[in-house]
Amino acid sequence: MSDLLNLLTDIEGVSVGHATDLSLGSGVTAIIFDEAAVASGSVLGGAPGGRDTALLDPSMVVDAVDAFVLSGGSAFGLDAAGGVQAGLREMGRGFQVGPVRIPIVPQAILMDLLNGGDKDWGVHSPYREMGYEAVKAARKGAFGLGTIGAGTGATTATFKGGLGSASAVSSAGHRIAAIVAVNAVGSVTIGEGPHFWAAPFERNAEFGGLGLPSLMDHSLRLKGVNTTATTIGAIVTDASLIKAEAHRLSVAAHDGLARAVLPAHLPLDGDTIFAASTGKHKRNDMASLMELCHLAGVVMARAIARGVYEATALPVPGALPAWRDRYAAAR
Secondary structure (H helix, E strand, C coil), X not given: CCCCCCCHHHCCCEEEEEEEECCCCEEEEEEEEEEEEEEEEEECCCCCCEECCHHHCCCCCCCEEEEEEEECCHHHHHHHHHHHHHHHHHCCCCEEECCEEECCCCEEECXXXXXXXXXXXXXXXXXXXXXXXXXXXXXXXXXXXXCCHHHCCCECCCCECEEEEEEEECCCCCEEEEEEEEECCCECEXXXXXXXXXXXXXXXXXXXXXXXXXXXXXXXXXXXXXXXXXXXXXXXXXXXXCHHHHHHHHHHHHHHHXXXXXXXXXXXXXXXXXXXXXXXXXXXXHHHHHHHHHHHHHHHHHHHHHHHHCCCCCCCCCCCCCHHHHHHHHC
16 A cells, blocks of 8 residues: 555554653663553563553453553663653543553563663663653654664664564555564674675565575574563554454464564563554454464564664774675665
């Protein structure tokens, strides 16, 4: 469809906002739904960090959320959801409990405390204010990728990580899109070359159009064994889903993560993917759900490669180089 931006905001009723601090080497991304969206999620990494993730279990009572938050800062970054909640409360958003509305804002965080940025913030972390800034900045339409928002301080085993997004349309006309902050223990590229593991899924040269190399190098490449990392993201569709179906969509999106990052879901990764349905377009058949699960993996893989492809190195001494620093001529 001609109006697609290849971004999460291709889903009607979804806004995205970033807060970015390059000197800190960290940031926050807020995903805001115009109306509460049916949501779930799954955590397959061994070292996750999150807030209000338990309520996403299909057996829990609350079935819809007002926003998702992706943030750097490791456990300190969990303050960001409070800032997003504050912004949503000002808008009158939230789950009704008697006379009170409580914004429901699940969050996942990534570890970016060792990337060279200035983390000497004093008594209180800056993430609550950054969360508030992100929700206030949330807009529909185009938004930045790479070293921005939750992808600001992200790194991988070989290159600077970043924030990526991608979208697709099912045969039934349902839209589905991914957003992801790529901060993996593993690598998104093959061997010592510029090629992305996600290359088979690429569309319109969105991450360079380089295809696959003639020889596949499966050698283990890790960021380290004494630090945690995480790839965190969300998959959103305009097709109507119940909570259990949203959970299955999040699991399917992890398949895309595993196709784009090698290795994935390690003991020191906190790999977490949320899933949500805005319910703008009805569906009630298994065939459409199966296709959405297939596309969830595809768009997540593409979004991960885009996040690294679009990233730029942090402006700090000794910063991990970006893919573009080494392979600009290959683009």
